[in-house]
Amino acid sequence: MSDVSLSSIHVYPLKSTAGITLDRSYVDLSGLSFDRRFILSDLNGDFISARKYPQLLHFRTALLPDGLHIVAPDGDSITVHIPELFQNYRQVNVWGTEINAQLCGMQFDEWFSNKLDIECQLLYFGDQSERGTPRFPDKPVAFADGYPLLLISEASLTDLSERAGIQFDMRQFRPNIVVDGCDPFAEDGWSSIKIGDVVFDVVKPCTRCVMTTYNPDTLERFAKSEPLKTLATYRRNDKGEVEFGQNIIPRNEGIIQLGDKVELI
Template sequence: MPLTVSELAIYPLKSCKAVTLQSAKVNLSGLEFDRRYMLIDEQGMFVTARNHPTLTLIEANIAQDKLLVSHPDQAKGITLQPANFSCRYADTEIWENKVQGQLTEASVDTWFSELLQMSVRLVYFGEQSERFTSRRPDRPVAFADGYPFLLTTQASLQELNSSGPQTNEMARFRPNIVISGNQPFAEDSWKRIRIGGVIFENVKPCERCIFTTLDPVTAERSKKGEPLKTLAKFRLINGEGVTFGVNLIAENEGCIQVGDTVEIIEYQEPHSYADKR
């Protein structure tokens, strides 16, 4: 069975609900429009659904050069348009990475502050914003946690679901690219792959956090700590974190689409995991 792309997704606002796509433009910094907006607190620290689960219920849809944002708890949505944003930038921080975020509009800040019941500002990854990945400091990344692309596979999700008490949706893991047709966790051994005309490199396994315990439909947190509890039985790395999916960088730009064949250009020796299931 050939390896193919089964899903593509972006998250225009960091922590928002996924926007599924049939095709996507690949920029070096990530899929076009992916994680270009982010909330920050009064100290400039990034704000995510790890501490504010309701953010996962935000719908943020692209409409030409605008972003249409809504939430079930807000009577009215808002429309964001970069042409109307401030020329000023704010100092922000993501996992100890300093980055300048372009300020948006005061009314937008009010909308989000009312939603979260705390003072926040929305920033945009504008022309003066600049950030790079840690292991590949020559490769840009926007407001994603650490790397511009996250790849997961259907087979690995099925293996996880057959190993624990809970059926997990792929949406919990917030991937950009989902692959079908491989054996479970075969992606660990893919060093370089080609999708369409774009070549991606697997930089590192993606260590997962409490975000994955949020139900993507209700934003409720798992009381049993799933799926982290099950992953810890067979995907524990360095005695600390658990992994699911791989972080990628792109070697070139182009377009990819659902149904594209995935070619493995180069393999690598995967990390060895102790299986305690």
């Protein structure tokens, strides 16, 4: 493990939109700062995902000291200042879990409704929002699918691309932490690791869905449902689900940055 290091860091402030690549990040108990802290839902409170609306992948965000700047695919933009958000909360459903989420404001709801051509609302994981992970209810998580962070090794992506004969992009798999210097799928065998100031527990493989089949630049689907087709030949679990990457939970808060060594605990 002495040669394994942190090679990239990614946050997705608004769930299902394009990620932001960072040189360093603060890790709190809910994951990387600003990661999946905003979410879109329909008027029934069910969250809106790029699984159904892949155009979300072309919405870009930029972090501000007090909020988020959001740019639509047509170049139009809007800025969210967290101190100015409504103090009203509403339930949003993320994979069967009801979360008390802070309403951002009607101007944001109207902006996104016009851009996506669906009635929707923008919500924030505010001070009154609480959610635990599926297996460890005492461990907090914001609007991520189930766990605070996702880790993938560059070697695992290389292995998958070689097997499929297609060069896949790490953006298809939306990791938070990418590491380099290990064998393909070495992360499957890790129990706990330390990166920078933070210790992480490796708790569960990540099951993959149709979002991985979209080209992040063109939004076109890869032929034959790749990379799921190739993953299914050697990365199925006992339930028949396809796995790629590992969900991890931080034990403590601290800073991680590019080049940090990954220590096996």
